[in-house]
Amino acid sequence: MLKVNSAVLVTSAPAIGAFPPAGRFEIVLVGKSNVGKSSFINAILGRKSLARTSSEPGKTRTANFYLVNDDFYIVDMPGYGYAKTSKKIKEGFGPLIESYLKKRDADFVVIHLLDYRHPPTADDIRMHELIRSCGITPVTVLTKEDKLKRNERAKLFDTIASELAIDEDEAVLEFSTQNRQLIEEMQNFLGELICSI
Ligand SMILES: Nc1nc2c(ncn2[C@@H]2O[C@H](COP(=O)(O)OP(=O)(O)OP(=O)(O)O)[C@@H](O)[C@H]2O)c(=O)[nH]1
Ligand SMILES: [Mg+2]
Numbered sequence: 612m613l614k615v616n617s618a619v620l621v622t623s624a625p626a627i628g629a630f631p632p633a634g635r636f637e638i639v640l641v642g643k644s645n646v647g648k649s650s651f652i653n654a655i656l657g658r659k660s661l662a663r664t665s666s667e668p669g670k671t672r673t674a675n676f677y678l679v680n681d682d683f684y685i686v687d688m689p690g691y692g693y694a695k696t697s698k699k700i701k702e703g704f705g706p707l708i709e710s711y712l713k714k715r716d717a718d719f720v721v722i723h724l725l726d727y728r729h730p731p732t733a734d735d736i737r738m739h740e741l742i743r744s745c746g747i748t749p750v751t752v753l754t755k756e757d758k759l760k761r762n763e764r765a766k767l768f769d770t771i772a773s774e775l776a777i778d779e780d781e782a783v784l785e786f787s788t789q790n791r792q793l794i795e796e797m798q799n800f801l802g803e804l805i806c807s808i
Contacts, residue, residue, distance in 0.1 A: 612795075613802035616680050618656045623673040627710040631676055633717035636683040636808050638801065641708055641742075642724030643734060644668035644690025647754040647788065651724065652677060652685055654788040655797055662687055669693045674707050683805055686711075686719075692734040708738075712745045720750060720804060727753035727767060727785065731774045739775045748781055752797075756787035 622631050640648040649662035649671055656679065663670055668690060675687040688708050712721070721742050725735055742749045753771065756764070768783070777783060784800060787793050 613655065613798040613805070614680075615656050615658075618658055618661055618677055618679050618685075620661065620675060621678045621684075622676040624676065624707070625673050626706065627714065630674065630711075630715070631684070633715065635678075635717065636805060637676075637686055637715070637717050637719035638683065638722060638804075639686040639688060639711060639719055640722050640724060641688050641738060642690060642754075643726070643732060644670075644693035646690065646724045646726050647786075648687055648690065648724055650788045651722075651752070651754065651786065651797075652687055654786075654794050655801065656685070674711065691738065692732060709741070712742060712747065718808060721747050722752055723749040724752045724754050724786075725771060725775075727756050727764070727771075728758055730767075730770050736774060748778075750800075751775065751777065751781060751783045752786045753783065754786050756785045756793060757789040 622629060624630050640651060642648050645668035649664040652662040653659060653664065656677070661677065662675065671687055671689050673689065677685045677687065679685060688711070689705060691705065691708070723739060723742060725731055739749065753768070759767065772783060784797060785793055786797055
């Protein structure tokens with residue numbers, strides 16, 4: 612179980628040069644804009660509004676490094692696929708995520724968040740492939756579980772897993788900021804991950 616004693620925003624980095632020195636374990640969150648990355652952070656850290664959230668997509672514009680328990684970082688990345696993003700940024704996932712995945716010299720795990728309600732977008736599939744092409748096995752998290760009826764979930768779960776070509780070695784977890792049990796399961800999962808480092 613992840614027990615959170617302290618959580619502070621240490622750095623909001625507009626570019627890789629502003630990332631904090633590597634050396635701690637990092638949990639990095641990627642996913643399309645509005646999928647719930649910042650809300651995920653607040654829920655698992657038990658901090659109501661540490662990470663800024665918004666119903667308007669495009670809230671997080673920098674790589675935000677949260678230092679937890681003075682031990683490891685959770686990194687909140689800007690979302691991709693935001694319609695108002697400039698064309699240049701839309702062509703790639705933006706220099707922040709790509710340079711993080713390709714160059715970050717730290718032990719890290721990538722959590723790829725997808726909206727449980729919808730099949731993956733073309734950007735979601737590209738992002739999943741980009742992560743795997745960097746030799747990283749992402750953890751997939753399906754957000755906003757509370758918005759689905761029980762009988763809708765199994766089919767959507769299978770569609771998402773098959774469109775992302777999820778491998779046997781990949782974890783897929785459901786999540787909702789409105790579901791205490793799912794929050795605790797995620798805290799357990801992350802707690803074990805951190806202990807195993
Ligand atoms: N019902 C429900 N709403 C959620 C959940 N997670 C996030 N939201 C809502 O979805 C919206 C977007 O959440 P954010 O956490 O700001 O999304 P984000 O991925 O950080 O977005 P960007 O910073 O724009 O990339 C907000 O209105 C949240 O309240 C969830 O599990 N259930
Ligand atoms: Mg955000």
